Amino acid sequence: xxxxxxxxxxxxxxxxxxxxxxxxxxxxxxxxxxxxxxxxxxxxxxxxxxxxxxxxxxxxxxxxxxxxxxxxxxxxxxxxxxxxxxxxxxxxxxxxxxxxxxxxxxxxxxxxx
Amino acid sequence: xxxxxxxxxxxxxxxxxxxxxxxxxxxxxxxxxxxxxxxxxxxxxxxxxxxxxxxxxxxxxxxxxxxxxxxxxxxxxxxxxxxxxxxxxxxxxxxxxxxxxxxxxxxxxxxxxx
Numbered sequence: 001x002x003x004x005x006x007x008x009x010x011x012x013x014x015x016x017x018x019x020x021x022x023x024x025x026x027x028x029x030x031x032x033x034x035x036x037x038x039x040x041x042x043x044x045x046x047x048x049x050x051x052x053x054x055x056x057x058x059x060x061x062x063x064x065x066x067x068x069x070x071x072x073x074x075x076x077x078x079x080x081x082x083x084x085x086x087x088x089x090x091x092x093x094x095x096x097x098x099x100x101x102x103x104x105x106x107x108x109x110x111x112x113x
Numbered sequence: 114x115x116x117x118x119x120x121x122x123x124x125x126x127x128x129x130x131x132x133x134x135x136x137x138x139x140x141x142x143x144x145x146x147x148x149x150x151x152x153x154x155x156x157x158x159x160x161x162x163x164x165x166x167x168x169x170x171x172x173x174x175x176x177x178x179x180x181x182x183x184x185x186x187x188x189x190x191x192x193x194x195x196x197x198x199x200x201x202x203x204x205x206x207x208x209x210x211x212x213x214x215x216x217x218x219x220x221x222x223x224x225x226x227x
Contacts, residue, residue, distance in 0.1 A: 004155075031213055031214075033215065033216070035218070041220055041221070042117075042119075042203060042218040042219050042220040042221050043203065043205075043218040044218075045215055045216075045217065045218075048213070048215055050213055088155070088156070090156075090216065099210060100158075101146070101158070101216060103148075103155045103156040104155055105154060105155040106155060
């Protein structure tokens with residue numbers, strides 16, 4: 001089973017609509033990272049959250065980490081075609097006393113003009 | 114800074130051939146990683162290194178080898194290419210292993226084994 005579950009797997013929205021992508025774990029997340037990937041390109045770092053209840057925004061993208069530090073959401077307001085791509089969450093979790101970096105399976109976003 | 118660079122961008126190999134995927138970073142990061150990304154499967158860790166001369170296996174190391182002779186470079190070697198190794202390979206680096214350190218990724222190498 002996937003340690004970091006992302007939902008939905010894919011999303012198609014009309015330009016101008018809002019959308020939310022979720023990232024959930026059964027483990028405490030010591031660092032939660034959101035990345036964006038365009039086809040054929042690497043991962044572009046968007047935001048990092050560390051504290052429970054933390055919220056960060058960049059332009060029209062807002063990410064939150066819940067108080068328990070087990071779930072994060074990425075919200076895009078008034079989506080644009082430039083927002084299209086694959087959104088990946090990554091997180092640092094503790095396993096047997098050591099930290100490791102894990103990733104969700106990604107959410108493929110398409111924005112229709 | 115160039116960040117994390119990877120070469121080549123694309124490569125087609127025949128079964129049984131070998132090749133080295135190059136990765137370099139100019140940020141003086143201690144930690145470096147190799148991942149493979151298969152469709153719908155997220156990223157799987159192949160190998161990682163916490164500093165020059167130190168490497169360790171990740172989740173899916175079979176069929177690969179790495180070396181880390183300098184802080185900057187972390188090449189990934191495929192000795193006997195197999196179709197199962199068809200994937201997109203990403204190299205990444207971060208300053209240290211602290212939870213708050215961001216991981217930076219290269220642009221990826223798209224490998225096809227026929």
